[in-house]
Amino acid sequence: MDLWCLIIYTLYMNNTDIQTLADLSRLHLSSTEIESYTKDFEGILHYINTLQSVTINAENKIDAGINTNYLREDDESYSPGDFSEDLLNAAPHRKGDFIKVQKIL
Amino acid sequence: MEFKKTKIRELHANLVSGNITVKELHDQAHKAISVNNKSIHALIEVYTDTPHTFGEHVLSGIPVAMKDNILFKGKKVSAGSKMLENYVATYDSKIAEIFNTIGDHVVGRANMDEFAMGSSTETSYYGKTLNPLDQSRVPGGSSGGSAAAVAAGMAMYALGSDTGGSVRQPAAYCGLVGLKPSYGAVSRRGLMSMASSLDCIGPITHCVEDAEIVFNAISEYDPLDATSIKPEDRKKYQEKNSNKKVIGVPRSFLNREGFNPQARENFEQSLSKMKSEGYTIIDIDLPTIEHALAVYYIIQPAEASSNLARYDGIRYGLSEQGEDLIESYKKTKTEGFGDEVRRRIMLGAHVLSSGHHDEYYYKAQALRKVITQEVHDAFTTVDIIATPTTSDVAFTFGEKKDPVAMYLEDIFTVPYNLTGNPAISIPSGINSEGMPYGMHFTAPLFCEKKLFEAGKDFERAII
Numbered sequence: 001m002d003l004w005c006l007i008i009y010t011l012y013m014n015n016t017d018i019q020t021l022a023d024l025s026r027l028h029l030s031s032t033e034i035e036s037y038t039k040d041f042e043g044i045l046h047y048i049n050t051l052q053s054v055t056i057n058a059e060n061k062i063d064a065g066i067n068t069n070y071l072r073e074d075d076e077s078y079s080p081g082d083f084s085e086d087l088l089n090a091a092p093h094r095k096g097d098f099i100k101v102q103k104i105l
Numbered sequence: 106m107e108f109k110k111t112k113i114r115e116l117h118a119n120l121v122s123g124n125i126t127v128k129e130l131h132d133q134a135h136k137a138i139s140v141n142n143k144s145i146h147a148l149i150e151v152y153t154d155t156p157h158t159f160g161e162h163v164l165s166g167i168p169v170a171m172k173d174n175i176l177f178k179g180k181k182v183s184a185g186s187k188m189l190e191n192y193v194a195t196y197d198s199k200i201a202e203i204f205n206t207i208g209d210h211v212v213g214r215a216n217m218d219e220f221a222m223g224s225s226t227e228t229s230y231y232g233k234t235l236n237p238l239d240q241s242r243v244p245g246g247s248s249g250g251s252a253a254a255v256a257a258g259m260a261m262y263a264l265g266s267d268t269g270g271s272v273r274q275p276a277a278y279c280g281l282v283g284l285k286p287s288y289g290a291v292s293r294r295g296l297m298s299m300a301s302s303l304d305c306i307g308p309i310t311h312c313v314e315d316a317e318i319v320f321n322a323i324s325e326y327d328p329l330d331a332t333s334i335k336p337e338d339r340k341k342y343q344e345k346n347s348n349k350k351v352i353g354v355p356r357s358f359l360n361r362e363g364f365n366p367q368a369r370e371n372f373e374q375s376l377s378k379m380k381s382e383g384y385t386i387i388d389i390d391l392p393t394i395e396h397a398l399a400v401y402y403i404i405q406p407a408e409a410s411s412n413l414a415r416y417d418g419i420r421y422g423l424s425e426q427g428e429d430l431i432e433s434y435k436k437t438k439t440e441g442f443g444d445e446v447r448r449r450i451m452l453g454a455h456v457l458s459s460g461h462h463d464e465y466y467y468k469a470q471a472l473r474k475v476i477t478q479e480v481h482d483a484f485t486t487v488d489i490i491a492t493p494t495t496s497d498v499a500f501t502f503g504e505k506k507d508p509v510a511m512y513l514e515d516i517f518t519v520p521y522n523l524t525g526n527p528a529i530s531i532p533s534g535i536n537s538e539g540m541p542y543g544m545h546f547t548a549p550l551f552c553e554k555k556l557f558e559a560g561k562d563f564e565r566a567i568i
Binding site: 013018022024025026027029037041043044047050052069071072083086087090091092093099101102103104 | 178192193195196328329331332333334335393396398399400402403410417418419420421422423424426429430431433434435436438439442447448450451452454455456458464465468469471472475507508509512
């Protein structure tokens, strides 16, 4: 594959790529939907790929913005059982004090 | 007292003096709901059990509409999605705690784009909301229901959430004021997460003074939100900033295709009016800001796809059963999520995938820092950065067919979700068809006060 083909390959997606993304996202898509998303992704990726040509000057001093999370001591917890009934009632499948799930293995 | 012709402080004074009662205010809101909601479809659930008493707080007793992604314990909340059609909140958001203290006068749940993904409120599972000013047009989004409810007199003000412009753009399209506070100013606890590093709750009001009142009420530090900023740290930012009335305009960012000439003229006229209010207008250079939207459409789907992974049909929400667990996940997500949500989840999966995260996610994170630094540096010479809120007035239904055209709606608002700066949209006049434009001001972090000062000056200037 020459370089040009590689660039085209990275830029655009085909139906198989969309099917893979749907599988990763746990979605069932019909063939018509896959066609339609493939077309949409072409436009979206074309737009966001404009970033690939932007170079970042490593010498730029970056000190703006707040990226600090304030983590607290875990000492303000609720009393046991405060929310249990509400949360269990929200579960689609409940058995006693447990949320019922399908077999995992 | 017609809501749009009065102010929150005035309503409060009339409640205190006994000229009006809480019941009369709510009857007025409910009358507008019964007349307009069937066609406008701003509220997807109307509450009739609000108390008829009020307390000391200036917001107490004033009818408010709440976006359908803010949790009030015991009340339904669906984020405009089928996934959560019958979900009842199991805990109170910080906003709910604040409103329970003020006195809960919420008139209803406002419609929104599904999981706040959209710029027109067309992606809601519950049907679209119409713009009360022209029903052939969108109200904007994703907080379109909140804005339409206020514009149609169903509430005095509303709360929305803004991840890329979702408070400011609908406010502009409905002729209202919309504020996105500094990231970390308003607690996100109990706001359904879309893109956690960008989401902000903000008010939609009739005037800047009302936006200030609501902001002051909701901007409490919350130790239960790790990204809520402590008062002493907010103060450090505020101390550095005095208002010298200098407005910076990022000219090169405005020179773009799709910026309607009439909208440009409105913006230039708006700047001249600020000049007559004693402001100095200068050009500024923000060289990387033109890439903000592309950066946003990597970071936001990446975070959204991670956040929405929780809707698996096991703990709450829609649950469809398949032959095995994986099949159940697939059936649930396919049935529960609409078109735009699926698109963004898949886009998030793509930009985070092992073969692509360097070129997409890490590059976008690095550019986000550069844009943040450039905006931060600009504020060493200016007090306010001004742009229009949108490139044109509200568009008509079905006009934006392809996703990128819809995403471009947020071109002027998105940068400040990436940088965290507070920003406000203020009505700046109408076009030849009577549709409103919005003027967009941005201030340094935690300097909302500057937005309110400049905003009030602007309102005075354009009368």
